[in-house]
Amino acid sequence: MQTNPNERKVGQAQSECLNVQSTMDVEPILSRSQVKRLLCYYGDDFTGSTDVLESLFQTGLRTVLFLEPPTETMLSEQFRNVQCFGVAGVGRSLSPEAMDRELRPLLETLKSAGAAVTHYKICSTFDSSPDTGSIGKAAEIGKDVFRSRYIPLLAGVPYLRRYTIFGNHFAAAGDTVHRLDRHPTMSQHPVTPMAEADLRKHLSKQTLLKTSLFDLMALDGIYEKVEQRLHNLVHDEQPDLVLFDVLDESRLETTGRLIWAEAAKADDGLFVIGSSGVEYALGACWQADGLIAASIGKHVATGEVEQLLVVSGSCSPVTEKQIRLAMETGFVGIQVPVHDLIQPDRTAAALAKLEHEAHKAITDRKSVILYTAAGPTDDSIAMIREALMKQGLKAEDSGRILGSALGVLTRKLAAELGLSRILIAGGDTSGYITRELGIYALECKAVLDPGAPLCIAYSHDPQFDGLELVLKGGQVGGEHFFEKVRQGSS
Structure with a gap:
């Protein structure tokens, strides 16, 4: 009943089929010669880390999730053909003090990997509290390490039926979509119960960093005008984080384009906080711009097993x-x-x-x-x-x-x-x-x-x-x- 180890070559074969451009092709788009990969990420819990694997796989990018930070030798030899990589963590279960001990050196390591975007991956139901898995604390550490102008924050994932509308977050349970503070599971979560659906208010209990909202209305219209609205918001409000509304795939792609444009301005890579919606947003932008080929990952087939x-x-x-x-x-x-x-x-x-x-x-x-x-x-x-x-x-x-x-x-x-x-x-x-x-x-x-x-x-x-x-x-x-x-x- 053992799996043939050669089946693992599916990733390598897939990579050969993809028209993923080389580092030399990525550089002019970002105007930064140190870019080695499109994206790396830290998952704040184990199962959620595989969610990003899936999103990048469907985008058509070969991605590997490490259980411990990979060595430079692993990245340059065994996994040299990998366009993106992640590290599975436990940030969601840590106190702010423990997060500082775990995250700061790990984010420094990810920064040194030279990816255009470094993503702190959170759950699409925004699981967090001031005492456990504080997203606000992660933002403070990330801002200190990466020195970005602001941190893009994106929680919605239409693919998973998660939506942010005028700053309030919604998630499906069965056939019904609930506001987060009325969600049958998240409102009664044993560790991080969600009593507030407005993500800005929820974050304000975790950090003094300022969060501004880029809402659905701001995301509508031709891209040049949307980009100008974001520029004006950042200039006028000087936020530490910008929360992006998410309702549908078209606005998600627009958000991906805005994040990718900001990455081009970041000398040490852009630090982003969000669900796997970040990868779906960026992936849509990359495909639309021809940076990567159309998705083929989801067409790989597997057989059944007799006993599971x-x-x-x-x-x-x-x-x-x-x-x-x-x-x-x-x-x-x-x-x-x-x-x-x-x-x-x-x-x-x-x-x-x-x-x-x-x-x-x-x-x-x-x-x-x-x-x-x-x-x-x-x-x-x-x-x-x-x-x-x-x-x-x-x-x-x-x-x-x-x-x-x-x-x-x-x-x-x-x-x-x-x-x-x-x-x-x-x-x-x-x-x-x-x-x-x-x-x-x-x-x-x-x-x-x-x-x-x-x-x-x-x-x-x-x-x-x-x-x-x-x-x-x-x-x-x-x-x-x-x-x-x-x-x-x-």
């Missing part, structure tokens, strides 16, 4: 429904005994029991779902918080403890059963499992559902080199997403 292993640390209602429907259609669901896993004297026995149950089901030709919670109201959530408190630990420690245990379990199952495709739900869970598998980079292979591409893994461990992975955020994927991952794309 799903490991879920997500407690979102979207994942809950996906788990339930998958179990109704033949997947075997095994709930992880989280209360036992966080008790040091019970961990080994609990893992052994889980391994036995999952091994038997997969051997019986069944796809398996290992899940920590069946939605946000699962009793296990309260149980684990109480157990952690008794040990003197915090609620946020659950991700580390459970993620590490599930990483060990996933490694054993993948090695023993020769699994070729694994789906992981939840950012913390994804990070710990990929680390356990020795994975140091990912590359997009196919598009399945918006925001959760099928990726090929690069691993230091030969038995996991070429493994197919899907890393899914809590709000991502249709109702039957698990079966879609098992079947692959046609």
Whole structure:
């Protein structure tokens, strides 16, 4: 059942098919000789980082996501044909003090890579608070490192049904689009609940930096007039950040053109904050200008696998429904005994029991779902918080403890059963499992559902080199997403 490592050559073959211009062709457009790549990015959580992989893949650009900052040797030799690259991080879960320690040196490293645009990638639902994953703090660090005139800020992604209208943010849940402070999930988020839909007001609680709005009306009309409006706004208001409204693809392309024009003026590359809408915006501009060829990435096909292993640390209602429907259609669901896993004297026995149950089901030709919670109201959530408190630990420690245990379990199952495709739900869970598998980079292979591409893994461990992975955020994927991952794309 192992994947042929040669399948990973899809990225290299794709790169040869693309008419991506060389560095010498990019330089005149930017008027900067030090430009080496179009874009690099830091993802503030693990699953969200693959969202950018997908957007650039669909644009037609070969992109690699690293789990740790790549060395110059890796970029110049093993991945020399890569036009864009990213680094998966954990900024969304950090305090402002921890963000300063993590982000400042990392952004300095990205700056030295010589990309035209450096993107601090956030969730399209703007997950953040003054104490956790502060986007305002990221802006302060980025402004200090890059010294840009202003920082473009773009959260909307029409492809993912995320919209910013006159500064207020909206996101879909099922068939309905909700204002962010009334979104059924984000308004009740356990760590960063969104009580304010106006992104400027939300940011004002995180930073003293000034944010100006470039709204829908300003984005309408011929490009020269739009550009002049932006020039006037920056001149008159002297903002630190400019928030761009996003409603549709045409305005998104206009925004991409404005950001690209600003990149041409930035001596050390332009620092941008936003969702994967940044890549969709820039990609539309690059294609329209002929800087890159038309997209072909989404046409790459993959086959189905007989058994799929799903490991879920997500407690979102979207994942809950996906788990339930998958179990109704033949997947075997095994709930992880989280209360036992966080008790040091019970961990080994609990893992052994889980391994036995999952091994038997997969051997019986069944796809398996290992899940920590069946939605946000699962009793296990309260149980684990109480157990952690008794040990003197915090609620946020659950991700580390459970993620590490599930990483060990996933490694054993993948090695023993020769699994070729694994789906992981939840950012913390994804990070710990990929680390356990020795994975140091990912590359997009196919598009399945918006925001959760099928990726090929690069691993230091030969038995996991070429493994197919899907890393899914809590709000991502249709109702039957698990079966879609098992079947692959046609």
